[in-house]
Amino acid sequence: MPYPFAHAARTFVAVGFVFGALQTAQADTVSVAVAANFTAPMQKIAAVFEADTGHKAELSFGATGKFYAQITHGxxxxxxxxxxxTTPAKLEREARAVAHSRFTYAVGTLVLWSAQAGIVDAQGDVLKKGNFKHLAIANPKLAPYGAAAMQVMDKLGVTDALQPRLVQGENIAQTFQFVSTGNAQLGFVALSQVMADGKIRSGSAWQVPASLHDPIRQDAVLLAPGKDSAAATALLTYLRGDKARAIIQSYGYSF
Structure with missing residues (x-):
């Protein structure tokens, strides 16, 4: 005759298996359009989000302006x-996003960066001296970081002088690539792209004062195709949690 606890153990294992199967069945995938500057932190967040919730985030990275065009085309x-x-607010007004679902998940910081040490000084005076051939910026019509870069140059009074030296990336990721490979000696990129553990990883940089451009408030929004998605709702909730916020701050963003 088998011992009573053996039957209980088998019952526990069976219940655990059923619970696990139900949890897997309830897990879903959410399709996320992510601004290029937020690539590294979002990759980390997606991994812990999946581990904690079972939901998977399928990520696409690019320029916000390009994503807007794609969303409006279905x-x-x-x-x-x-x-x-502004883009999430516009999508809400156009009923392409769920009303009142948007919130600021991060505030970005613009930095003038060179992969080479000694090129960019701590005050950004290199822009006025002009002893460089190419300055990379993201397309200001598509990328908010590019628009912020133009505002900085306008306020410093150097736009006209630097216009012939500008090299435009389609988004901030391509802009960073131009500078990191040396195709441009310096460029305006997101602090998150060059920061690790609270320090600039390499090269030389000037962290642009926030007073020189409009705040780079980065908003998240639930789009119309995700209104009935448990995974989409869970991700937006997760972005406001302690784990996600700690990751976001580690890349130089504020709230």
């Missing part, structure tokens, strides 16, 4: 993590 993204706050 792209089935369920969540947008924008590089600005």
């Amino acid at each position: 792209a089935p993204f369920q969540v947008l993590l924008s590089a600005d706050d």
Whole structure:
């Protein structure tokens, strides 16, 4: 005759298996359009989000302006993590996003950066001296970080002088690539792209004062295709939690 606890153990294992199967069945995938500047932190967040909830975030990275065009043409993204706050607001007004679902998940910081040490000084005076051939910026019509870069140059009174030296990236990721490979000696990029553990990883940089451009408030919004998605709702909730916020701050963003 088997011992009673043996039957209990088998019952516990069976119940655990059923619970695990139900949890797997309830897990879902959310399609997320992510601003290029937020690539590294979002990759980390997606990994812990999946580990903690079972839901998977399918990430696409690019320029906010390009994502807006794709969404208006029917792209089935369920969540947008924008590089600005105007695009999500516009999508809400156009009923392409769920009303009152948007919130600021990060405030970005612009930095003038060179992969080479000694090129960029701590005050950004290199822009006025002009002893460089190419300055990379993201397309200001598509990328909020590019628009901020133009505002900085306007306020410093150097736009006209630097116009012939500008090299435009389609988004901030391509802009960073131009500078990191040396195709441009310096460029305006997101602090998150060059920061690790609270320090600039390499090269030389000037962290641009926030007073020189409009705040780079980056808003998240639930898009119309995601209104009934448990995974989409869970991701937006997760972005406001302690784990996600700690990751976001580690890349130089504020709230």
